[in-house]
Amino acid sequence: MLRICSLVDLPAGEALRVDEVSPPIAVFHTDDGEIFAIDDTCTHQEASLADGWLEGCEVECPLHASRFDLRTGQVDAPPARLGVRTHQVTVTEGEIYVTLSTDPPVLPPGVTA
Amino acid sequence: MREPNSVTIVGASLAGHATAKALRRLGFRGAITMIGDENARPYDRPPLSKEYLAGACTEEELALEVKDEALDAQWLLGVRAVALDVAAMPDVPTHTVRLADGRSVTSDAVVIATGSKARRMPGAVSGVHTVRTLADAAALRSELAPDVRVAVIGAGFIGAEIASTISALGISVTMIEAAATPLAGPLGPEMGSVVAGLHARHGVRLLTGVPVAGLLGDDRVTGVLLDDGRKIPADVVVAGIGAVPAVDWLEGSGVELTPPEIGGGVVCDSVGATSARGIYAVGDCAAWFDDATGRHHRIEHWTDSRDRPAVLVAGMLGQPISAALRAPYFWSDQYGVTIQFAGRRHGDEDLTVEAGSPATDDLLVVYRRAGEPVAVLGMNQPKLFARWRKELSRPRGRRSAELQPLGTSSATP
Numbered sequence: 001m002l003r004i005c006s007l008v009d010l011p012a013g014e015a016l017r018v019d020e021v022s023p024p025i026a027v028f029h030t031d032d033g034e035i036f037a038i039d040d041t042c043t044h045q046e047a048s049l050a051d052g053w054l055e056g057c058e059v060e061c062p063l064h065a066s067r068f069d070l071r072t073g074q075v076d077a078p079p080a081r082l083g084v085r086t087h088q089v090t091v092t093e094g095e096i097y098v099t100l101s102t103d104p105p106v107l108p109p110g111v112t113a
Numbered sequence: 114m115r116e117p118n119s120v121t122i123v124g125a126s127l128a129g130h131a132t133a134k135a136l137r138r139l140g141f142r143g144a145i146t147m148i149g150d151e152n153a154r155p156y157d158r159p160p161l162s163k164e165y166l167a168g169a170c171t172e173e174e175l176a177l178e179v180k181d182e183a184l185d186a187q188w189l190l191g192v193r194a195v196a197l198d199v200a201a202m203p204d205v206p207t208h209t210v211r212l213a214d215g216r217s218v219t220s221d222a223v224v225i226a227t228g229s230k231a232r233r234m235p236g237a238v239s240g241v242h243t244v245r246t247l248a249d250a251a252a253l254r255s256e257l258a259p260d261v262r263v264a265v266i267g268a269g270f271i272g273a274e275i276a277s278t279i280s281a282l283g284i285s286v287t288m289i290e291a292a293a294t295p296l297a298g299p300l301g302p303e304m305g306s307v308v309a310g311l312h313a314r315h316g317v318r319l320l321t322g323v324p325v326a327g328l329l330g331d332d333r334v335t336g337v338l339l340d341d342g343r344k345i346p347a348d349v350v351v352a353g354i355g356a357v358p359a360v361d362w363l364e365g366s367g368v369e370l371t372p373p374e375i376g377g378g379v380v381c382d383s384v385g386a387t388s389a390r391g392i393y394a395v396g397d398c399a400a401w402f403d404d405a406t407g408r409h410h411r412i413e414h415w416t417d418s419r420d421r422p423a424v425l426v427a428g429m430l431g432q433p434i435s436a437a438l439r440a441p442y443f444w445s446d447q448y449g450v451t452i453q454f455a456g457r458r459h460g461d462e463d464l465t466v467e468a469g470s471p472a473t474d475d476l477l478v479v480y481r482r483a484g485e486p487v488a489v490l491g492m493n494q495p496k497l498f499a500r501w502r503k504e505l506s507r508p509r510g511r512r513s514a515e516l517q518p519l520g521t522s523s524a525t526p
Contacts (some may be wrong), residue, residue: 047495048495048496051495051496051499052499053499053502053503055436060499062495062496062499063444063451063495064159064444065415065416065419065442065444075179077131077419078127078157078177078179078419079157079159079177081174081176081179082179109169109170
């Protein structure tokens with residue numbers, strides 16, 4: 001398990017890019033108080049999803065507005081065609097931890113892990 | 114209103130496809146018929162002036178449909194709709210779409226999503242292109258070679274992206290713009306010149322304030338004749354001179370259109386219903402009532418064509434509308450710079466540089482009217498831009514004039 005940060009350091013509505021792993025992941029704290037972790041890189045073109053628009057359980061890519069479901073990693077709206085990996089989140093004693101997926105990452109053309 | 118049993122969607126591009134997806138997502142189980150005048154299944158158009166033109170992506174990669182989409186629609190592709198017969202008796206709302214090959218489709222509801230078509234240069238000499246469809250982009254691409262000279266007429270976003278793509282292939286490009294400043298319409302003159310400054314810095318020659326008088330050459334184009342008598346030699350000419358809504362097939366249908374001078378789109382309420390019961394419109398061809406401005410407004414932005422269908426379908430099926438419309442938004446990728454703009458600009462705003470500078474291609478500018486932010490422009494500022502865009506999409510009165518903690522420094526450009 002990878003320790004991300006304290007829960008108090010990631011307020012609701014905010015996202016954090018974690019680039020000490022490759023490919024980087026993004027951890028989101030939704031307005032409803034849930035924490036999700038997905039791969040940070042949009043599968044369409046290189047962009048950080050942590051920089052995107054978080055609304056409900058969806059994040060919209062800051063570049064070309066593809067939408068991903070944080071719960072499943074699936075694409076909800078184009079132009080992306082492929083989903084991102086999701087990672088398991090655990091919150092223990094006010095600390096956020098992530099267990100990285102062992103699936104192969106899905107990265108946009110020209111980007112390697 | 115009674116839920117329809119069958120829906121015909123005229124137009125199989127972004128807005129039409131998103132309509133079909135929204136219908137299934139919201140549980141519609143009736144018949145869906147998709148009519149498209151191109152042979153291709155729904156595809157993404159923005160890459161046509163960029164990656165696809167550069168040969169960096171394939172036709173398959175442009176597909177909008179994803180695996181296991183299960184739209185369960187009947188597809189009539191490669192055939193144009195030529196007329197719409199609106200049901201005579203409103204209580205029996207069965208409408209008929211008539212097709213160019215003589216076939217017709219009847220249904221309880223019709224969604225007009227025929228989009229827009231590129232304005233083309235008068236005269237039909239070869240070597241003159243516009244880029245609207247896959248076939249258009251493929252035709253232009255087939256003419257590109259290192260020793261050709263390309264002239265692009267119109268320095269709007271499509272023209273600018275095409276110039277950027279072609280010049281990156283090592284091909285000489287001249288852009289010709291009738292207005293004194295490119296992009297003055299969408300961005301205003303100050304920011305228009307900033308964004309247009311990218312051309313010069315990347316070796317594209319930009320001629321402004323010079324209308325085009327005509328094309329040179331008999332069978333094949335040899336250049337562009339300017340109003341002031343200058344001749345710009347060119348082996349290939351690309352016209353990026355705007356688009357008009359594809360609504361001529363609605364003539365005689367009784368479906369109301371806005372006057373041509375304000376866009377000529379299909380008049381709709383704020384959820385896409387037209388003046389005729391059971392007939393809806395969405396995408397480039399539709400002029401929805403905009404609650405923010407109090408008038409009908411045709412929007413040609415990609416994101417609106419993608420997002421409005423979900424609102425339309427919720428209204429059609431009598432379901433609550435889950436997401437409010439966001440501030441109008443578009444982007445353009447040129448010379449490795451992502452340009453993003455969101456909001457509604459009238460032309461009387463004060464502009465403030467919130468971050469970056471034009472010299473480093475990382476500008477973020479906020480447009481304020483009476484102190485209230487109404488629009489935002491970003492160049493390679495995706496994170497900050499996303500925050501401002503979200504802020505601008507909040508209902509009026511709940512916006513802050515400054516964005517904390519990111520909106521800190523300010524200076525007048």
